[in-house]
Amino acid sequence: MTQNIYDNPDFFEGYSQLGRSVEGLDGAAEWASIRALLPDLKGKRVADLGCGFGWFCRFAREQGAAQVLGFDVSDNMLARARATSDAAIDYAKADLEVLELPEASFDLVYSSLAFHYIKDLDALLTRVHAALVAGGHLVFSTEHPIYMAPAHPGWTKVRAPRTGWPRAWSSSTGRSAHCSTS
Numbered sequence: 730m731t732q733n734i735y736d737n738p739d740f741f742e743g744y745s746q747l748g749r750s751v752e753g754l755d756g757a758a759e760w761a762s763i764r765a766l767l768p769d770l771k772g773k774r775v776a777d778l779g780c781g782f783g784w785f786c787r788f789a790r791e792q793g794a795a796q797v798l799g800f801d802v803s804d805n806m807l808a809r810a811r812a813t814s815d816a817a818i819d820y821a822k823a824d825l826e827v828l829e830l831p832e833a834s835f836d837l838v839y840s841s842l843a844f845h846y847i848k849d850l851d852a853l854l855t856r857v858h859a860a861l862v863a864g865g866h867l868v869f870s871t872e873h874p875i876y877m878a879p880a881h882p883g884w885t886k887v888r889a890p891r892t893g894w895p896r897a898w899s900s901s902t903g904r905s906a907h908c909s910t911s
């Protein structure tokens with residue numbers, strides 16, 4: 730069954746305090762890199778898979794996108810996204826594992842930090858490919874495995890004090906592994 734951790738009140742509370750939740754795109758470590766990959770959005774039809782609070786949907790509209798669709802499985806995330814309305818942005822509750830997109834109907838499919846939740850990514854990417862027009866773009870980011878990896882014997886996750894999110898691994902032998910997003 731598809732996870733929906735963003736509707737867990739404690740997790741949502743922690744997520745809501747992150748820089749990317751409070752400051753938006755400029756608070757997201759990967760934004761400068763991913764922004765550089767974007768095509769001109771003027772007049773384009775855009776889908777945002779795992780849109781969260783809708784920061785990118787609003788950015789796309791500010792850049793002149795003609796139509797923006799934001800999909801997310803979490804009611805909490807969609808409620809925050811819908812709180813800032815724009816008639817050219819539609820938000821829909823959808824599970825990316827099974828989401829069907831109309832063929833050849835988007836110029837850009839965007840997804841930020843959602844693909845690592847998907848079990849059958851091949852199937853999703855096949856549907857995304859069919860949904861793009863010829864010459865269309867898929868631009869995405871995904872989380873480093875250190876955030877999602879299961880614990881190994883002898884190693885523990887070092888968690889950030891405020892959010893409880895994993896930041897590194899350490900072992901009883903004093904070895905450590907760190908994740909860098911820069």
Ligand SMILES: C[S@@+](CC[C@H](N)C(=O)[O-])C[C@H]1O[C@@H](n2cnc3c(N)ncnc32)[C@H](O)[C@@H]1O
Binds near residue numbers: 803843
């Ligand atoms: C780390 S947040 C990223 C939100 C936003 N894209 C951003 O960059 O700020 C991951 C988002 O993916 C959504 N998500 C996770 N699994 C999903 C699924 N199977 N179908 C749809 N959305 C999903 C979550 O609900 C959450 O809003």
